[in-house]
Amino acid sequence: MTNKPSVAIIGSGFSGLAAAIGLKQAGYDDFVVFERAEGPGGVWRHNTYPGAACDVASSLYSFSFEPNPSWSRPFAPQPEIRAYLERCVEKYGLTGHMRYGTEIASAVFDERSGLWTVETTTGERSTHTVVVAAGGQLTRPSFPNIQGRTDFQGTSFHSAEWDHDHDLTGQRVAVIGNGASAVQLVPQIVDRVRSLTVFQRSAEYLIPKPDYGHATWEHRLYDRVPGALKALRGAWWGIGEYANPALTLPMSRAVRHAYLAPLYLASKAQLRLQIRDKDLRRKLTPDYQMGCKRILLSSNYYPALARENADVVTDSITEIAPHGIITADGTKHEVDTIIYATGFQSGGFVAPMTVRGLDDRDLDRDWGTEPQAYLGLTVTGFPNFFLMYGPNTNFGGGSIVYILESQARYIVDAVRTLAARQVAYMDVRPASFDAFSSEAQRRLANSVWATGGCNSWYTNDKGKVTNNWPGLMSEYRRRTARVNPADYRFVPAAR
Numbered sequence: 001m002t003n004k005p006s007v008a009i010i011g012s013g014f015s016g017l018a019a020a021i022g023l024k025q026a027g028y029d030d031f032v033v034f035e036r037a038e039g040p041g042g043v044w045r046h047n048t049y050p051g052a053a054c055d056v057a058s059s060l061y062s063f064s065f066e067p068n069p070s071w072s073r074p075f076a077p078q079p080e081i082r083a084y085l086e087r088c089v090e091k092y093g094l095t096g097h098m099r100y101g102t103e104i105a106s107a108v109f110d111e112r113s114g115l116w117t118v119e120t121t122t123g124e125r126s127t128h129t130v131v132v133a134a135g136g137q138l139t140r141p142s143f144p145n146i147q148g149r150t151d152f153q154g155t156s157f158h159s160a161e162w163d164h165d166h167d168l169t170g171q172r173v174a175v176i177g178n179g180a181s182a183v184q185l186v187p188q189i190v191d192r193v194r195s196l197t198v199f200q201r202s203a204e205y206l207i208p209k210p211d212y213g214h215a216t217w218e219h220r221l222y223d224r225v226p227g228a229l230k231a232l233r234g235a236w237w238g239i240g241e242y243a244n245p246a247l248t249l250p251m252s253r254a255v256r257h258a259y260l261a262p263l264y265l266a267s268k269a270q271l272r273l274q275i276r277d278k279d280l281r282r283k284l285t286p287d288y289q290m291g292c293k294r295i296l297l298s299s300n301y302y303p304a305l306a307r308e309n310a311d312v313v314t315d316s317i318t319e320i321a322p323h324g325i326i327t328a329d330g331t332k333h334e335v336d337t338i339i340y341a342t343g344f345q346s347g348g349f350v351a352p353m354t355v356r357g358l359d360d361r362d363l364d365r366d367w368g369t370e371p372q373a374y375l376g377l378t379v380t381g382f383p384n385f386f387l388m389y390g391p392n393t394n395f396g397g398g399s400i401v402y403i404l405e406s407q408a409r410y411i412v413d414a415v416r417t418l419a420a421r422q423v424a425y426m427d428v429r430p431a432s433f434d435a436f437s438s439e440a441q442r443r444l445a446n447s448v449w450a451t452g453g454c455n456s457w458y459t460n461d462k463g464k465v466t467n468n469w470p471g472l473m474s475e476y477r478r479r480t481a482r483v484n485p486a487d488y489r490f491v492p493a494a495r
Helices: 014-025 078-091 180-189 216-224 228-248 253-259 261-274 278-283 301-305 363-367 400-421 430-444 473-479
Strands: 007-010 031-034 104-110 115-120 125-128 130-133 155-158 172-176 195-199 310-313 317-321 324-327 332-334 337-340 354-356 385-387 423-428 488-492
Touching: 007 014, 007 104, 007 115, 007 125, 014 031, 014 078, 014 400, 115 130, 130 400, 172 180, 180 195, 180 301, 195 324, 216 228, 228 253, 228 473, 253 261, 261 301, 301 310, 354 363, 385 400, 400 423, 400 473, 423 430
Parallel strands: 007 031, 007 130, 104 354, 130 385, 155 337, 172 195, 172 337, 195 310
Antiparallel strands: 104 115, 115 125, 317 324, 324 332, 423 488
16 A cells, blocks of 8 residues: 555546546545546536536536636536536646546455456456546436337437437427426427427426526626625525425425425416416426425426427326327327436446445445445445445535535545555444444435425335435535544555
8 A cells, every 4th residue: 555545536527526626636646537428527418408407506516616707697508517527627637637438347346455456348457546436326317117118110319318410390209207307408399399298207396497698797796706606606505505404304294385485386386377277287286295306497398388289198108109109098199209308327326337345245236226325425345435426415405516525525535544544445334334324214214205205216116215315415514524534444455
């Protein structure tokens, strides 16, 4: 073990870049960022569907150390976010550390040497002291398991793999799903298609999106007035932090409703004002508690659905035929194009990469359908291995970038600790791991995600909340401020 640990970072979205910049600023240069794409950005590089944009205010959905006074809108579109991340790579001297077009197939730990062997899908190998899995929760598109899906003879694709060569003009288009991506893309395509049918399993809570084009004076204000952009960021942070107790604390339905009354009123008012048809309004009215599923921001989704060429189908899909979609009521909806706005596979965290730790333990096999990690960061039996945006680190209110910065600081402190102690590896103690996992699940059992009456990607097939944090953003920042040596066992290097 040297006093300069070598670090492999897998992924170059906000997670990977936060870790890389943190290491660079702390004086550690021996790291490499592996990225399967041909450039940085992660989901903000891959998701290019019409209308793709941030649904968290960009003043908060950005690095605190790299504020951007030039966002074109309060909620920046995808090209701007991608460009922002590309600028961060250049500004913070990361270019020489990036390995683009390189997908990692496996990471295997050797106990004797205390090193990880990282292997690419082309068979290249390298060894590192520390591995940081920064692939994120929402990277692999999820397709519904519907009979006949591969038999469809029209054009079909996932929203995260948008087919820009396919012209939707005059097409009969089906959008399966009505979550965050559908809410953004539907208004962008409804004007040019012959017909648009949204197949909806359950209604979503929508609140108005306070989005507009920034004026020149606003850019000047944020650029020239000290603290102006920080104040805006703080205001958005406060709004998210205000909402979190209603999502995480044990509350009755009535108390939770009262706490979130401004959001309920905004959602109900927008639905009533923008959807005049009572039958359509009924279809779009949620039957579960607000916050159980992600609260969506949009001011133009409802008007798009109110158009004459748009329809919302709530009957479940039983089959996809060669030329259409068949629903449970026996109706065949003939379509030319199917767009799957069905989200991502959120439970794997490291998949499709294989991770093997002590005693050849396989991380995915250990987890099964119940992934867990100490502070969402480390797993017993997988030394010097750190997750970013791992289990139980998602938030219903606020910005994940704020959390990623917290995790990056913790990982840098772990690297610093390894170097200072001159040990082969550090492994989180079972007692610390188990205590945290028990605490998290005890608290989450009373959260809106577990009791709110919906099904969402926040939970596994048993209803256990595996993705979300049980408290406030500020609590997570405090608990990850530094490594507590008592939580780890430190193993000396073999002689």
